[in-house]
Amino acid sequence: MFCADRLKVARHRRKLSGKQLAAAAGLTEVTISKVENGHQPDDATIEKLIAALGYPRAFFFMDKPELLEPQSVSFRSLKKMKAAERNASLAAGSNGISLYQWIDERFELPAPDLIDLSIEQERPEVAARLLRQHWGLGDRPIGNILRLFESKGIRVLSLSENTQNVDAYSFWHAEHPFIFLNQKKTAERSNFDAAHELGHLVLHFHAQAESAPEDDAERQANQFASAFLMPDADIKSYINQVYSSSQIIKAKARWKVSAMALAMRLNQTKILSDWTYRSIVIELGKQGYRTGEPLGTDRETSTLLAKVFSALWSKGLTKRDIADDLNLPWEEIESLVFGLTGPATIRPMKASLTVVG
Known part of the structure; x- marks a missing residue:
């Protein structure tokens, strides 16, 4: 039987509206709507859909896929995201779940080792410290962030969405935590995004919409990521005075973060005064560090x-x-x-x- 939900996944991955798919397939919008609502298409219609979407015929006759609902996913930059970008990313999540189900059948993977820190939503730095303690990390910098996450049972996958609006997202599925990272970002930005999503997974556990308003959830995840990647004690033992942007550019490699993220963390820990912080941010912006990372670190992979x-x-x-x-x-x-x-x-x-x- 033709699966309507699989048609939606394929359409969303191609970033097509129902109207656009109808035009590409030489069908009517009414036909697309009927099929996506469960009406069984004839063979001619199926062939047109396959040709337009470029998915194998067998894909549409498999069991219903695991569909992700927007409210169950923690997105970054949700307000900037277009519906087509959001739907394409959610559909990638559905395909990612299928991939890991395939892998699970053949390999014994690390079990999830995260703790529910939702009680610390208003104290993200405390949550970051508690998780570091749980994982036995102390205050040292994390050598390979993705390797650490995967060793703790987090399933990390990549997004290749060519957009500035989709940074990363995370969700829990069948008691497994997933993080998707956009590979169009700098390595430093991707590292921070990964830690940000880790914050969502432990602070908001099963969707930000159920636990905190979006703005609060994003602020909490950002504060968690900053403290998790750059612990207060390590920052203060390594840097106690900063006079110029060049010091930050040199030091950022220790934590594999962007120059801007390190500057903000130094301001949060009172090593940089507000005035010096603003001055250094202006300097960094002039050197291209607001939109990129001229002296970047190597990108991590799975x-x-x-x-x-x-x-x-x-x-x-x-x-x-x-x-x-x-x-x-x-x-x-x-x-x-x-x-x-x-x-x-x-x-x-x-x-x-x-x-x-």
């Missing part, structure tokens, strides 16, 4: 997925085989896995997988 693909490749399996198994276009898998490279064309296996933080 350690867990790299290990998965390495194990699969050793058995002769590739991302294209995964796409075939999931009846997804190959580029949909590519967009989720940080551009990890390897052979393009495997048979399944069951293996244990350990990711060390």
Whole structure:
């Protein structure tokens, strides 16, 4: 039976409205509406939809997908986001869940090790310190943020949305935490986004809409991320006086954050006065640090997925085989896995997988 929800996922991934899909497929808007509301299409209509969307025929005849509702997802920049961008990102989340279900059938993945810190929503810095204690991190800088997250059972996937409006988002599904990161951002911005989403996962646990108004939730997640990445004690032991932007540019590599994020943290910890902070922000802006990171760090990628693909490749399996198994276009898998490279064309296996933080 043709699955209406899968048609919605495919349409959203292509960022098409019902009207646009109708035009691309040579169908009427009424036909698209009927199909998406459960009316079974004839073969001719199905072929037109397949041609317009570029998804394999079998995709539309699978069981209902896991659909994400906007209220269950913590988005950054939600107010700036267009409906098509939001829907495309949510549909990527649906495909990401399918990918991890496929991986779960073949590998033993790290179990989630997050704690519910929603009681500390009004004290995000305390929440950050408690989670660091729970994970045994102390006050040291985090070497590889994504590797740490994956070792704690967070499923991290990439977004390749070519837009400034979709930074990252997170959600819980079947007791598993997911984070999606836009790869169009700088590495430093992506690191902060990851920590921001971690804040949502532990502070707002199952959706910001259920626990805090959007503005409050974003402020809390930002404060959590800043404190989690740049602990107060480490900041103060490493930097006690700042006179120029060059000191910040040199020091930011320690925490793998942007110059602007470090400047703000130094202001929060009273190392930078408000006047000096404003002056340094102006200096950094003139050097291009407001919109980019001229002297940037290396981008992190998924350690867990790299290990998965390495194990699969050793058995002769590739991302294209995964796409075939999931009846997804190959580029949909590519967009989720940080551009990890390897052979393009495997048979399944069951293996244990350990990711060390």
